[in-house]
Amino acid sequence: MKRFLLPLLVISLSFMPQKKTRVIFFGDSITQAAVNAGGYIVRIDSMCKKEGMGDKFEFIGAGISGNKVYDLYLRMEDDVLAKNPDVVIIYIGVNDVWHKASSGTGTDADKFERFYNAILKKLKERNIKVIMCTPAVIGEKTDFSNQQDGDMNAYSNIIRSIAQKNGLPLVDLRRAFLEYDSKNNPENKDRGILTTDRVHLNAMGNQLVADAMWSVIKGK
Amino acid sequence: MKRFLLPLLVISLSFMPQKKTRVIFFGDSITQAAVNAGGYIVRIDSMCKKEGMGDKFEFIGAGISGNKVYDLYLRMEDDVLAKNPDVVIIYIGVNDVWHKASSGTGTDADKFERFYNAILKKLKERNIKVIMCTPAVIGEKTDFSNQQDGDMNAYSNIIRSIAQKNGLPLVDLRRAFLEYDSKNNPENKDRGILTTDRVHLNAMGNQLVADAMWSVIKGK
Amino acid sequence: MKRFLLPLLVISLSFMPQKKTRVIFFGDSITQAAVNAGGYIVRIDSMCKKEGMGDKFEFIGAGISGNKVYDLYLRMEDDVLAKNPDVVIIYIGVNDVWHKASSGTGTDADKFERFYNAILKKLKERNIKVIMCTPAVIGEKTDFSNQQDGDMNAYSNIIRSIAQKNGLPLVDLRRAFLEYDSKNNPENKDRGILTTDRVHLNAMGNQLVADAMWSVIKGK
């Protein structure tokens, strides 16, 4: 009898629906817009299917406009943990820097780090894989003369350092955007290359983010 | 045999150390300083003992300089819940308002409310009693010409509204300070009546806070 | 011969075109909008003509959006002195306060006072009469819970003090707006009573400003 068991098991497995890897994109308005047509999450989903991995991944957007790192921390129970993701991609930081100038309600660097680490701790406790991202740009000028360039570099350094300390994969969007702009923005414009308005992504920006993220996600 | 049990039990109870009501003061630098000599927590402890309730209450300071409402939320597990308090007095808001102007890192009103409610939810889940406070002053001028007066009133209104909605006792320090200053600051000075530096409490300020809090605490 | 001179002189004078009192309104976007239909300068002009003084006054708007006190100082040669006014009404201060929070580029109180005095000095040197105004409102809530209420009161106090020291007439718009709102804003709304957007004037606001200014102007 035992001889017959193995073939049967193999057959039954091949018909069982595979459990998909659930990926949550956790961020601000840039991520909120990414589930719309042309958005980077939609693009990742398309690439995934095109590469024949549509049955292996499931993508969920969890971006809310105006969010800073502490807003992610506050809503992570409801918007992330409750959904039992396998992977969470954290893409935050623009508002933490930007709101200092625009409304006086940015996030101090030391607290940015503290809340980021608190988010990681909770995800780790649940054995959820994490992919970290640096915030891309507030302004696309290539000579570091965008008002927030100093802070954008500083907060990106914080994120790089956290990723390294925790051995976590990093999608270094800031580096990628700076490199792309340095080659493709000869007129030193502040928008229009990868963003529509200095911050939010145009088609090319969404594709760049999708490419960078997907290459890391599919390794998970 | 049963007849003897009750008297024995009563006797043993009367010798058992009574479980003290543990009160945690949860706040910023004003509360951090309150455990020092002359501080409002020390004064409350003295009043408590003087009134013969030293065996009924236990007071713990949990103030950290620079804290805003979201900092309280972040550290409430370690600094409050882990200590199993019976009562938590929340005294926060000055930095949420002040840091807008001093470093561009204040807290938006809607997020102030959201984090405050999140703190209350966690305390309620643990059946911990809550006493709320409005932030007192940033500047003691009595004609509402201190730079942050508008926001201090606005954030105090938020706190009052939350207290009312949740049926929680409120120590309205802002109202108490405004009333005291209106009577005792005829020269319209910005400090020196209840504060040393427009924000942190002098002896009179500490006493006023202690009196206001103690009258509510001892009812718990 | 001399007896005939006086009657002739009187007759000739009565036919000579009277030199109009030239009044320049010097301010920010509120004043810039005041030359449009329904604006307070248009309303003053109408009242002036209605009261039969159309040949006695000439009104010129000199408001530019975003202006602070130092912007007035910078452009006063071209926009005020070059036009040889008899009277200048200075209505400034909203952006000096507001831009602290909205872009980090407000005006420190001590510098506000210094530039204001520098403007007055130049006008005095040219014997130009000055009417000063306090800035009205940033938000119409009546319980001093508009974010900038503290600073609006503080900068109004500075203006009141300058007016008093220099014996200059003051149109205290802030006081007038606060009084009007206290009676006509029972719901404690932040706009819609005298402003459209917390700052810029609706019809009622323009009329209130026009009334307050005109009663002082016609005494000049």
Place this chain on the structure above:
Amino acid sequence: MKRFLLPLLVISLSFMPQKKTRVIFFGDSITQAAVNAGGYIVRIDSMCKKEGMGDKFEFIGAGISGNKVYDLYLRMEDDVLAKNPDVVIIYIGVNDVWHKASSGTGTDADKFERFYNAILKKLKERNIKVIMCTPAVIGEKTDFSNQQDGDMNAYSNIIRSIAQKNGLPLVDLRRAFLEYDSKNNPENKDRGILTTDRVHLNAMGNQLVADAMWSVIKGK
């Protein structure tokens, strides 16, 4: 008799004290400190004398702590024009950028440019030679991660552009500091290489500024 006059005149001229070139340093606290021992103006004076040009130049400090470009404009009559300088070195911009974050009272870029041009116009009308400087640093980190690096670069670009349009000599302190720090700050520290506190000059910083300025001044 007339024959003897000319030789006598020549002789007397050769003993007449030569009219010195009067140089005014017009700036903020960095320039205010530059007249103290070790300050860059004192160093320039020493170098000047050492090179035997002590009878050709006269140096006057006109720096006031906290000054922004519009403060220079306000006090230029009293502190510069009234002293009849031959050369004015304008060294401004740090506070225009810095105060955005530290007190919400920085200077918008467009207004920075406008006031700078207004200062130049007044100096040109008086045929006073001008030497312009870019602001050096707020923080000495070399990876453009100092909070204000973006704005420091932006406002330096404005100054460079104004200098070029007006054909004025530029002491590009920002470039010089960035180059020096890139070679001498391997640990990416935020202070201690050319500044004591991220902004104000230490001995090396004062010497660097003195060298850069003196090489341009002595050409005047």
